[in-house]
Amino acid sequence: MAQMKNIFATRWGIISVGAFIGVFAALLQKWGNPANMGVCVACFDRDIAGALGLHRTDVVQYMRPEIIGFVLGSLIAAYLFKEFRPRAGSAPIVRFVLGAFAMIGALVFLGCPWRALLRLAGGDGNAILGIAGLIVGIWIGTLFFKGGYNLGRSEKTYASVGWLLPLIMIFFLILRLLFPPLADKPQSGVLFYSLKGPGSMHAPLAISLLIGLAVGFLAQRSRFCTMGALRDLILFRQPHLFLGMLSLLVFAFLTNLLAGQFHPGFEKQPIAHTMSMWNFGGMVLAGLAFALAGGCPGRQLFLAGEGDGDAAIFVLGMIVGAGFAHNFGTASSAAGVGPHGIAAVIIGLLVCLFIGFTMRRNIA
């Protein structure tokens, strides 16, 4: 099997995987997930942080099975195709901080790059500002790459290092099975559940988990990455990954049209605000942090599934960052940016610039 040519790494492969994610993200909304949020890695990591009680914003607490599926689906694909390569040691603390600020920026906009595309595919015009911010953030990242920025080499390590995040995800799944949501109860065992708001909206467990596993599997094979899509286009004029990203947008849009989920406009869009400047600014921060860390939040989950311990640290940084974002009032809501959202974006940008300017090393 390992010798088989990787058909998902071809042009049609990446386009099909983008289409798969687009169609099933839109369908997940039909089946219960929040509007324009069929899959959002930032929002769902944030919901997991809420389910664990790392923040107590009662409308965004749910142990999202899609995230668990992404990591485990990638792990399965990596093992089947002999690509599980445990590795770690490339500036882990930097990856943690970048993960946290990526999350803080994404929660000012209210979405990861996937959700930015899904919001646009559902007619939310505010997403255009978010995507513009994402492009600018990644473009700044490419300037650092041209200037010699890099996080240093990782090293081969024990298989158990690569297994830790998948094991954490298995543990989360066990918690979800042991403590299922109870009617009208905000808590079940150790897990918190939302009774209203986006955290209370979810597709059935089995559907979410199966789609998560399938996406994780396919994304591991195809190397699907929305940050890489824009970065490679800007840095190398290489459209390969971008075609996958475009495909996600087009197929989510078509599915939304067919399912009656397309509602164009700027006002009163689901789980979105209209403060253009900060829709843009939040995603500049997120885009820059993704670029410096080498992958969008989805890609970091898939990398963690194939044994990358540094990507796993980024994921944990995102979950902890979500805790900070809600506890410190930096996350936005439908009403607009949080009381400290703007300060957080500025601090985050300064931290990213510090990392970008100081981490240059000749590796040749």
Added chain:
Amino acid sequence: MAQIVDARGLSCPQPVLMTMEEIKKTGKGQIEVLVDTDTSKENVSRAATSQGWQVQNVAEDGGCYRIVIKKDA
């Protein structure tokens, strides 16, 4: 004697950046690129091909890949 680009342990987009740099520097001939993930292997091969270079050989060697790319004239 082929130029060697050692991109082992480096994450995206470093292996491609280093390969492109070497391609620009040498113009033609043979370059050997060392990477240690399948993603980097695919990315480096794709980038080399897009620059008009040929992927002559990819060999697995103790958990890493040795990619030989070539351009004649």
